[in-house]
Amino acid sequence: MKDSMNILVTLDSNYILPLKVMLKSMFYNNKNENFNIYLMHSSITDEEIKDLEEYIARDGHKLEVVYLDDEYFKDAPTLLHYTRAMYYRLLAFKFLPQDMDRILYLDPDTLVINPLRELYETDLTGYLYAAAYHDLIAVKEINRIRLMPYEIDAYYNSGILLMNLDLQRQAIDEKEIFEFVEKNHRKLIMPDQDILNCLYSKQIKTLDEKLYNYDARYYRYYKFMDDEWDMDRVIRATVIIHFCGKKKPWTKDYSGRFHALYKHYEKMALWD
Amino acid sequence: MKDSMNILVTLDSNYILPLKVMLKSMFYNNKNENFNIYLMHSSITDEEIKDLEEYIARDGHKLEVVYLDDEYFKDAPTLLHYTRAMYYRLLAFKFLPQDMDRILYLDPDTLVINPLRELYETDLTGYLYAAAYHDLIAVKEINRIRLMPYEIDAYYNSGILLMNLDLQRQAIDEKEIFEFVEKNHRKLIMPDQDILNCLYSKQIKTLDEKLYNYDARYYRYYKFMDDEWDMDRVIRATVIIHFCGKKKPWTKDYSGRFHALYKHYEKMALWD
Numbered sequence: 001m002k003d004s005m006n007i008l009v010t011l012d013s014n015y016i017l018p019l020k021v022m023l024k025s026m027f028y029n030n031k032n033e034n035f036n037i038y039l040m041h042s043s044i045t046d047e048e049i050k051d052l053e054e055y056i057a058r059d060g061h062k063l064e065v066v067y068l069d070d071e072y073f074k075d076a077p078t079l080l081h082y083t084r085a086m087y088y089r090l091l092a093f094k095f096l097p098q099d100m101d102r103i104l105y106l107d108p109d110t111l112v113i114n115p116l117r118e119l120y121e122t123d124l125t126g127y128l129y130a131a132a133y134h135d136l137i138a139v140k141e142i143n144r145i146r147l148m149p150y151e152i153d154a155y156y157n158s159g160i161l162l163m164n165l166d167l168q169r170q171a172i173d174e175k176e177i178f179e180f181v182e183k184n185h186r187k188l189i190m191p192d193q194d195i196l197n198c199l200y201s202k203q204i205k206t207l208d209e210k211l212y213n214y215d216a217r218y219y220r221y222y223k224f225m226d227d228e229w230d231m232d233r234v235i236r237a238t239v240i241i242h243f244c245g246k247k248k249p250w251t252k253d254y255s256g257r258f259h260a261l262y263k264h265y266e267k268m269a270l271w272d
Numbered sequence: 273m274k275d276s277m278n279i280l281v282t283l284d285s286n287y288i289l290p291l292k293v294m295l296k297s298m299f300y301n302n303k304n305e306n307f308n309i310y311l312m313h314s315s316i317t318d319e320e321i322k323d324l325e326e327y328i329a330r331d332g333h334k335l336e337v338v339y340l341d342d343e344y345f346k347d348a349p350t351l352l353h354y355t356r357a358m359y360y361r362l363l364a365f366k367f368l369p370q371d372m373d374r375i376l377y378l379d380p381d382t383l384v385i386n387p388l389r390e391l392y393e394t395d396l397t398g399y400l401y402a403a404a405y406h407d408l409i410a411v412k413e414i415n416r417i418r419l420m421p422y423e424i425d426a427y428y429n430s431g432i433l434l435m436n437l438d439l440q441r442q443a444i445d446e447k448e449i450f451e452f453v454e455k456n457h458r459k460l461i462m463p464d465q466d467i468l469n470c471l472y473s474k475q476i477k478t479l480d481e482k483l484y485n486y487d488a489r490y491y492r493y494y495k496f497m498d499d500e501w502d503m504d505r506v507i508r509a510t511v512i513i514h515f516c517g518k519k520k521p522w523t524k525d526y527s528g529r530f531h532a533l534y535k536h537y538e539k540m541a542l543w544d
Binding site: 113231235236252255258261263264266267 | 504507508524526527529531533535536538539
């Protein structure tokens, strides 16, 4: 029997529906796996937790709740437009079981459409994380300039993060993170992602974005860059589709290549 | 226990892959049903039949093969660009078990994404068929003019046809069909559909196209006509999506709203 896989999610009540859709797609496309879903939160109600627990149990998996009192980060600097939840994924290693060696963090605006095992078992020796960056020249350049003097060769997306918890416990110092935020709060746009890139980018193993962080907005771009990456290939090979950007597929005005597929999983999540 | 549902398909070897995709979508979204799939053909190989039989049995359903020798229609008129297969669905009642009262004909360029039971049990008293027409003014007008003096109020699509076999055995005369084809062969574009509309359109019960013959090309049109028909509604309510037109979702150059969803079912059909 294979080890179960640890999945980390951090969210508030607004994201429970997308979380269920993401989880359903993951369970459906990983039928021979067992998942332990770690939910790190400060505001989800007991009722919502219970519902989620049952939802996950129905597919044979487990929910583990890590409640973070607002007290915990009370000395940490906050930003105008971000809550302390921005620290959750970066400091998760402190709150997860101390004998856990790895966990896969997943944003709830994703679909898992193929088996995760290969990603999960990525060799992380010497790396704090494995992550993908979106290789659009414009995006890279903007972030490189914005975050100078920090050297950003690639601006990693923090929506899908495989974590080497053992190494993080040794190498990541929360004080360093808090200091960084205090010093740079004016330039931070996506704070957790900015922190990840400015402080740890040299210790991130690069994942193939088309496999593990496929930006749903860029179908045409990926296909233009490599004609092999047509819809057939995406559906067969891509493991995680990421609905980046402001428009989300569970909202009314959305429109995009993967809309019907998203709604299909949403229906499974709500009805099955 | 519910009666099993009879499904009719007529195709040649080129359409076996799309047929499998259509069947997989139907099985997946009708988990509590039993299907008897009647395949009417003249050219599919024994090996292909065997493969299809196993494929269908894997989901617990049954394949029944109705082989039609070319001899059978040897006196029937043919058309330059159509084979005798154009008669199969119209004259199916002659070759199916004589005690069968109804069957649902489905084109292989469809997906069945919701339960079929309600469609299947449509009251057909007094009607030969139930079918939908695509309510675009341009299409209706072109066909009305093209097929004059036959009176065509609605030009029904013959890709999804619920058949009242009892009444057909009494009311449909193959000679009438052959005579019609001889007399009108110059104006026939889609012969089986033209025959259906010219000879039987008064005896067709109209189905809601958005539920039972949703033309995958017209998402924007349907939504424009009725804002309720967004993607959410389609995925939850539409039973049969029909990939009408020349561009098919299993070919390389296809692009469309339901492309990812089609490829999803194609993957299920080929891999699961």
